[in-house]
Every structure is written in structure tokens, then in C-alpha cells.
Amino acid sequence: MKILIVDDDRTNLLIMSAIVRRLDDADPVTMESPLDAAGWLDGNEPDLILLDQMMPDMDGIDLLRRIRDDMRLDNVPVVMITANTAVDIRVRALDQGCNDFLTKPIIVPEVQARLRNLLALRQSRALLRDRAALLAAEVERVTAALQRQGEELVNRLSRAAEYRDPETGAHIERMALYSRLIAEASGCGSAFAQELLKAAPMHDIGKIGIADMILLKPARLTPEEMALMRQHTVIGHRILADSDIPLLRLAAEIALSHHEKYDGSGYPSGLAGKAIPLSGRIVAIADVFDALTSPRPYKQPWTTEEARTYMMANRGSHFDPALLDAFLFRWDEVCAIHESHAETLPELNREHATGGFS
Incomplete structure (x- = not known):
């Protein structure tokens, strides 16, 4: 599973990448620039996004808003990483669709636990989405088969009536x-x-x-x-x-x-x-x-x-x-x-x- 990490501090990127690699079946994708991250997201869909709150050019909440405006990424879990404990920052982030917070300095076991939970949630949602798509396809197939059977029956009865x-x-x-x-x-x-x-x-x-x-x-x-x-x-x-x-x-x-x-x-x-x-x-x-x-x-x-x-x-x-x-x-x-x-x-x-x- 791909985890996008966006942070303008290279040291933080290295630390978070190392944590992600310890998770089962997870690979980090790192971006120092939020603008580069926004461009990458135009053609990619990660399974989880970690955003630093304070970044130049575009802060974490602005990037979060852009993410949620993209229908493809609407259900991708987003975690905001911040050293700012102010309540208004958290409220703004939650209003924009943030799923969880990590406070600097981070605690490695806590980060791992939160990421595992969010990835498990992502997998469950993906399974439900795939199952719903399969069920919809099956319903469509059965409905089409019944329609064809109905049409065939009508044709055969019409042919019988002609005699x-x-x-x-x-x-x-x-x-x-x-x-x-x-x-x-x-x-x-x-x-x-x-x-x-x-x-x-x-x-x-x-x-x-x-x-x-x-x-x-x-x-x-x-x-x-x-x-x-x-x-x-x-x-x-x-x-x-x-x-x-x-x-x-x-x-x-x-x-x-x-x-x-x-x-x-x-x-x-x-x-x-x-x-x-x-x-x-x-x-x-x-x-x-x-x-x-x-x-x-x-x-x-x-x-x-x-x-x-x-x-x-x-x-x-x-x-x-x-x-x-x-x-x-x-x-x-x-x-x-x-x-x-x-x-x-x-x-x-x-x-x-x-x-x-x-």
C-alpha cells in the first residue's frame, strides 16, 4: 500500500519513511514540496496521506482542501502532523476532512498503531467498494438475463399465436x-x-x-x-x-x-x-x-x-x-x-x- 508523506523537513521525511517501511505491505512516497505533492496526486491515488501542517507555498490544510475536492481521493485517509496544539487548527483540519492527528515530537509506537488502524480501514473500505461493484455487476447480469428470457418468451408465444x-x-x-x-x-x-x-x-x-x-x-x-x-x-x-x-x-x-x-x-x-x-x-x-x-x-x-x-x-x-x-x-x-x-x-x-x- 502506498503512503504519501508530505513535509518540507527532510529529516522528518526520513523518520516517517523508516516508520512506514516497518509496516507490513506499505511503501512510502515522499514529497518535500506541497506543490509537487499536489501535482503527483493528480495522477496517483495513495492509500494514506501524511501531511505536515506548516509548510511554505501551501500549508497542510490548503493541500487537504485540494485533496478532498478530488472525488478520486475523497475516501483516502489523511493524517495531519503538527507541532501546533491549538484547538482552532484541529477544528479547521477536521472541517476539511482530516481523519487523524499526530503531534510533534512523534511517538513511534503511537504512529505505527495509528497508521495500521487507518490502513486496515482503507483496506476494509476498498473491499466493501469492490464487493458492492461485484454485486451491482451481478444484479445487472441477472436483470439482463431475465430481460432476455422475457423477450424470448414473448417471441415464442407470439410465434405460437401466429399458427x-x-x-x-x-x-x-x-x-x-x-x-x-x-x-x-x-x-x-x-x-x-x-x-x-x-x-x-x-x-x-x-x-x-x-x-x-x-x-x-x-x-x-x-x-x-x-x-x-x-x-x-x-x-x-x-x-x-x-x-x-x-x-x-x-x-x-x-x-x-x-x-x-x-x-x-x-x-x-x-x-x-x-x-x-x-x-x-x-x-x-x-x-x-x-x-x-x-x-x-x-x-x-x-x-x-x-x-x-x-x-x-x-x-x-x-x-x-x-x-x-x-x-x-x-x-x-x-x-x-x-x-x-x-x-x-x-x-x-x-x-x-x-x-x-x-
Whole structure:
């Protein structure tokens, strides 16, 4: 361990160096000039500092103040060596962060005992700091692993849902990208927007629990069939809810709420306005827009301009006005997502144009 000794008296430096060398695993670094010591400390971190109080150019308290202003040296123990027993000197030194005092003439056994104690304290603090850093790194590693596991689970469940849902993987990707865009455009923050991108593909996972005769019906559903179809929101929430993984909890919230409408006429709970979770209000816009502009076995896709007109007509009734405005404000990006992830189906009639999201 390095012990810096600063004293303008060379004899004192020799004496203190000899004492330090008697300690186990300790090497002295000596400086006659406090200015030289200050320069050396700019690039070095000793384990203990011994300062003479009375020195030319810069006294011990001034050098101590400079040491404590350096965040790297904030926890390095400092001992003031002084022949002045005045109380005000000690108080000033303590105020500046001095850890201990040695009074001249020094008593060798006392110096050795004090230095051993301070070095032991320094070692303990270093061990605690290293242990805290190791624990923080381990927590970060485990958290990242859980995050990756959550994302993998979401991806696998989304893939499983694709086998039951007539909607394509391209739809899931597009509406997830639209969801992130809306979150970013409305000022939700990049972290939430990124989580929404990962969770949104799970919005219709509950369709796993819907019978094929309803889910795959190529025509408009009857009122009774529609009531059963709407249960996919509740089923999806049951599948995903109460997870320890935050991403799955967000996906559960989306699954349950993305068919709610801003005026309270949606399902399954008839929530209105800000009572609908933010994630559900965002995904509602993304999901409906993509349903309108996507081909389905029962309909031709609408153009983006036709869909835009429909969305604006339902501003404040189906859709959160502020979120819809944010979506439309980024219209060029919306169209870019639509074009870059396009899909095609054969020519079909448009009788059931809104069937995919009612």
C-alpha cells in the first residue's frame, strides 16, 4: 500500500519513511514540496496521506482542501502532523476532512498503531467498494438475463399465436413498429417505446383460446360469435398476467385493453379516456390502422389515405385525440413502415372492410 508523506523537513521525511517501511505491505512516497505533492496526486491515488501542517507555498490544510475536492481521493485517509496544539487548527483540519492527528515530537509506537488502524480501514473500505461493484455487476447480469428470457418468451408465444391467428406475422411487426412510433412521438420516452415494441406483438395472444369456427370464419361474425371473439382480450390477459417479468405484465395490460375505446364504447370493460392504460390506447391506434390497410381473406386493404380519413373521423370517440395527433404528425414514417413491410393477397371484395378490428 502506498503512503504519501508530505513535509518540507527532510529529516522528518526520513523518520516517517523508516516508520512506514516497518509496516507490513506499505511503501512510502515522499514529497518535500506541497506543490509537487499536489501535482503527483493528480495522477496517483495513495492509500494514506501524511501531511505536515506548516509548510511554505501551501500549508497542510490548503493541500487537504485540494485533496478532498478530488472525488478520486475523497475516501483516502489523511493524517495531519503538527507541532501546533491549538484547538482552532484541529477544528479547521477536521472541517476539511482530516481523519487523524499526530503531534510533534512523534511517538513511534503511537504512529505505527495509528497508521495500521487507518490502513486496515482503507483496506476494509476498498473491499466493501469492490464487493458492492461485484454485486451491482451481478444484479445487472441477472436483470439482463431475465430481460432476455422475457423477450424470448414473448417471441415464442407470439410465434405460437401466429399458427392460430389468420393475421400475418407482417401485421404483428407493423403494428409493433407503429406502437413504438406513437410512444416516441407523444413523448413517452425511448425506454417505454422500446418495451412497447416488444410487448405489442402479444396483443392478440388470447385468440389461442378462440374456436376455429369463429377465429377462421371467412365472413362477418354473428352477434353471438362476436361476443365469444371478444373474449380473446380476457383470455390473453389471463395467459400473461401476474408474471414476475415486467415485459409480460405490459403485454397482459395491452392484451386486455387494446379494444377499449376512448368514449367508453369498447370492450371488455367499457373503460373511457385516461382510465384506459396508455399502452392500450397506443396499440388501439396501431392495430386498427394496420387492420384497415392490410389484406384479409374477407377484404381488400384500404389505402393509407382512406385509413387516415377513417382514423380522423373517429378521433376522440375510438381513439385518444392526443395520441392520434402524434401518430398522424409522423405520417411520413407511418407510410414508410407500411411500405417496407407490405404484404399482398389476391383481389377480394371489400364488403367487410372493418371486420378485422371490430
